[in-house]
Amino acid sequence: MRSTPPAETFPAHTPAASQIFTTVLSQGPLTRLEAARRAGLSAAAVTKAVRPLLAAGYLVESADEEARPALGRPASLVRVDGGRALFIGLKATGGELIGVLTDLCCRIRIARRISLTDRQDTAVLAVMGELVHELRTGAVDFGAPVLGLGVAVSGDVDRAEGVVRYSPFLDWRDVPLAELAAKTTGLPVTVDNDVRALTVAEQWFGAGVGLADFAVVTVGAGIGCGLVVHGRVVAGAHGVAGEIGHVTVDPAGPPCHCGNRGCVEAIAGDAAILRRIRESTGVEVADTSEALALAHRGVAGAREAYAGAGEAIGRGIATVANLFGPERVIISGEGLAGYDLFAEQIRDTFTQAAFGSAAHCDVQTRPLPFEEWARGAAATAIQSFITPDDPPPSR
Amino acid sequence: MRSTPPAETFPAHTPAASQIFTTVLSQGPLTRLEAARRAGLSAAAVTKAVRPLLAAGYLVESADEEARPALGRPASLVRVDGGRALFIGLKATGGELIGVLTDLCCRIRIARRISLTDRQDTAVLAVMGELVHELRTGAVDFGAPVLGLGVAVSGDVDRAEGVVRYSPFLDWRDVPLAELAAKTTGLPVTVDNDVRALTVAEQWFGAGVGLADFAVVTVGAGIGCGLVVHGRVVAGAHGVAGEIGHVTVDPAGPPCHCGNRGCVEAIAGDAAILRRIRESTGVEVADTSEALALAHRGVAGAREAYAGAGEAIGRGIATVANLFGPERVIISGEGLAGYDLFAEQIRDTFTQAAFGSAAHCDVQTRPLPFEEWARGAAATAIQSFITPDDPPPSR
Known part of the structure; x- marks a missing residue:
């Protein structure tokens, strides 16, 4: 559920464009040819997909100095400009809220923890608001907009609807967390199960690449x-x-x-x-x-x-x-x-x-501290940002 | 493993073409627009994909008489010409070999059963050869070429390599069945686990569509x-x-x-x-x-x-x-x-x-007799025929 209109939208309106961006994000820098091969797309499709992403500054292209041939121009490498946008990820445990500010490459820029003394949804939301505010204040130093918030909660979480159906450790049932957190923070919010969020981080940047x-x-x-x-x-x-x-x-x-x-x-x-x-x-x-x-x-x-x-x-x-x-x-x-x-x-x-x-x-x-789980939440926010809202219908 | 060169090759050399053909096969007849929507492809991609398939007679296009508008031409529907090619599917149980001849739409044209008195691989292969011969003799009446054989066996089956790693009911270990059956029959052979083969049939034509x-x-x-x-x-x-x-x-x-x-x-x-x-x-x-x-x-x-x-x-x-x-x-x-x-x-x-x-x-x-399992084996052969040998690399 996209709960709040994003401050800016990602200029990739096809599944192929999201896919090529994700491939460069997790495996880049890559030549266009190699990115096409790994994404299983044609070179023409890649050229079409990267053009608006380069124009908007989400991707940058530079010469591959290491692979400079003896004669002629070096090959160009495409990579994601991590500094182009910022995201916030939160992981809630029963007793603590862990928050990170990441760049578009999901590198952690700031990490913070706050104790949770009350697990009621309204109390947790107030602490989330505080933590997000603190991270956004810190974000000013990095000169890029914060474009999304990801929240990771254990239990039965319906990401599509943005609802925590049942979280045993927080003792929540049917909490419309995406909507509530969007109201509190004014950011587009993605809510997901915490282990799935960690899995996205591992898939993009960890042992699952x-x-x-x-x-x-x-x-x-x-x-x-x-x-x-x-x-x-x-x-x-x-x-x-x-x-x-x-x-x-x-x-x-x-x-x-x-x-x-x-x-x-x-x-x-x-x-x-x-x-x-x-x-x-x-x-x-x-x-x-x-x-x-x-x-x-x-x-x-x-x-x-x-x-x-x-x-x-x-x-x-x-x-x-x-x-x-x-x-x-x-x-x-x-x-x-x-x-x-x-x-x-x-x-x-x-x-x-x-x-x-x-x-x-x-x-x-793989020992992964809770900051990595919060980073996973930021990864789901990046995923929501770069993926068109309507995936192709199931086959 | 494609064990024997096929008698003819399918004129779809991209994942998109295989996908659009599969969509029309399992859900057709469809308008081009609807096929594009369901496959998550652009109309242009569909046009490009169907052209050689229409030319080679695997797809046919005809007016949608039921949806004829009051004015103007009726919309065209694309469907698979089932009579264009034939396939054979075999399912081996511990005591019986069940074989079917199907058309390209996986409709059963002939079904036969033969007892297996000896479960040794060489003995089973001899019976397979007999059954395939009988089905091919019957195929002559349908005036289309038999383009592939699918064999479904219970247990640990490596489809990519064409090897039955372990089948408890047949008491087989590491039998290179695709290669052996191809030698016996001269057909391109796909070997798969029997339940996976049945699942393909359910996905394309049954309760999983x-x-x-x-x-x-x-x-x-x-x-x-x-x-x-x-x-x-x-x-x-x-x-x-x-x-x-x-x-x-x-x-x-x-x-x-x-x-x-x-x-x-x-x-x-x-x-x-x-x-x-x-x-x-x-x-x-x-x-x-x-x-x-x-x-x-x-x-x-x-x-x-x-x-x-x-x-x-x-x-x-x-x-x-x-x-x-x-x-x-x-x-x-x-x-x-x-x-x-x-x-x-x-x-x-x-x-x-x-x-x-x-x-x-x-x-x-869903009660599905063993002929449906054999039909699943034929579906895997159709799948091998219509899918390029090298799927895109894993992401």
Whole structure:
């Protein structure tokens, strides 16, 4: 949903133009020929697409000095002028709001955190307004307009409608966040699930660059998953996708907040690990750092809780691999702090439960702080800015 | 893998041309304007794409008599000339080979079945050669060339390489089937997983027409799944995808041939149901029809086996919905014969285990006999014929 008219519009009105810009943004600088090859477009289509983008200053072209031939002119390279526009990305956790100001290339220029003491939507919106104001004040130094705001929230988020349908950690239901945030800030707002936003950042600038099929699995308070299939993030026909946290690994397992039992999240989410450690050791661990300390001291009950979490995550990843066969799975999230305690179980269970050649999937870890998630939110705002509002109809 | 040079080549050398042909094939007849809209292409691109296809007789254009305006010429409709070319599709089960001759619109012209008494690859290939010969003899009456052969086999099939990596029901490993079948028949051969082939048929001509995201779940000897995401069938980066049969629903459940425990297939596959009925009732049921008869007579142990199968399938479908959020799930397969015995359990477990709005997914059943699976194999051959060999690089 484009909630507020943008301050300026992007001069790319075809899917091909958005695609070539995205290719240069994530893989550039590139020669026109190479950009055409990677986007699967003709040279003529690229020429047509880049002309207005060069004229408006979103793309710039310069000689490739490194590849200067012995005779004749050097080839020209096309790249995005990052300084041309600015974007803001916000990531809301249960207790904090993390905000970044990025340029058009999604490079972080300013990063800020503010505590959230009240999770009610109106209270969170007021803090968002404050943080956006602070970042816009800082933006003045960079001499470019702020053209969009992306907000990333965990849970069931309908990006097309701009509505947070259900966010367990914020305890929100059906909050029209895009509309409310646009009223508060006056910016065009894109709202998306936080893991999907992080996945966009990984696809454009991280470990997913150039891959048609990959997954990002996040471990921490919740267990989430962003899926890229055929080069695009999966959003789900009804707004739900990537819910690896609610894959059942044991129907007789502990109850989950979703109403089922033995979901990955009910075994491997932070709260589930703490609960299991309290039950098995009798130690009233207050938070994840206490739980980690106990496990690192070798207390059996604590180690078993992490091992069980690793098995559940490994089984969840195997399910993802068995169903869509990604080239790579990137494990991230604040839960990586305890990775040494469950890495082996993740790998062993994944290898055991992956079917046939699905086991060839490259499973790797990437520590990404919450600023990277906020950067993902900025990436969704950039995506909304550069993509025509009406994508081609589904085939 | 294109194993044999085709008798003639398709005059569409761009992704746009293949796409417009596919749109007209599955949704036509259409006006050029409507075809352009549905394929997300410009009118100029459509004009350029259809010209050689009309010239070669693959497309025909005729006046839309129904929409004749009061004044002026009626609009022209573009449609595929089904009679222009013929294709053969084969589906191999453990005990039978099912073959169809179809036209270019994938309409079945002749259907045949031959028993397989020996599952060894050389023996199956000899029977395939026989069946193809018989269908080609029949093809003479239709006055069009047979331009391709599609073979659908259950298990881990690498379509790009034309190799059956592992087929449990045939007990094959690493059989280069495309190459062998091409040698035997002299036709260009496309080999694919049988459920993916059926999914192509549903996408083009069945309950998936016009949907960008849907799944086909097949129940019977095995439990399979074909996924369409962003309008394309998911093949998996390593050749494995859609393995819903190996989603774990109970880690303490019965052992599965894949080496794990409590997979959907180990609970809901035909052999698993028979085993459970034998164990709980003591009746030595020999096959599925005896098992069904026992359950339909109300024998508790038999009814429970089917109920348990329904729960496992429902949980598997919920996992697919939670991860991909398809618009529709189509349940098919020979196991539908017992659908009255587990339909309620599938629906209840799905509804319970689906996360949030993933439960809005439209779950429906469609009885599709094995001839439809063979038709799916013919559809993959048509797909290979009309699609350029080198798809655009992954982005």
